[in-house]
Amino acid sequence: MLCIRPATPEDIPLVLEFIRELAAYERAPEQAIARPEDLLRDGWGPAPKFRVLVADWQRQPAGFALFFYNYSTWQGRPGLYLEDLFVRPAFRGRGIGKALLVHLAKIAVSENCGRFQWQVLDWNQPSIEFYEVLGAKRMTEWLTMRVDGEALARLAALDLATRN
DSSP: OEEEEEOOGGGHHHHHHHHHHHHHHTTOGGGOOOOHHHHHHHHHSSSOOOEEEEEEETTEEEEEEEEEEEEETTTTEEEEEEEEEEEOGGGTTSSHHHHHHHHHHHHHHHTTOSEEEEOOOTTOHHHHHHHHHTTOOOOTTOOOOOOOHHHHHHHHHOOTTTTO
16 A cells, blocks of 8 residues: 655656645745756756655555755764655555654664654644654754855855955
8 A cells, every 4th residue: 555665856746746735734835946957956966965755655646755864973974864754634644654754764774874863843743742652852952053045145255364
């Protein structure tokens, strides 16, 4: 019934659908601006920046997971970072999200990753509880910092020689 498989370039339109559905679920549909050429370049180009798994339920696309690797300097090992996990509402309650997480954990273990981590919105209590049942711990002492848009451009434009 369930098949988890690596996404291919032919899946890019589907992956974009999942991304947009996830953005709508997370109450930020206007922020999902990725284009097919972005995913093709960054996921299937000469130096891929991410990987994607697609979960098919009875040959129907039910969900996806997009992940990439980071590196722990303290552990001296790579880590697996889950950027997006989404199961369409019609397919929830069938163990698909759990199966994707287990599949990713197996990849992390087989590739000698020291960690498998992700973020969850603080209002998403059902997901928080689901992750905790699987053994995930809240990292309350760490805050996510982000620089984007104009602030990123300003930071990149700083001239350190003149201390501006």
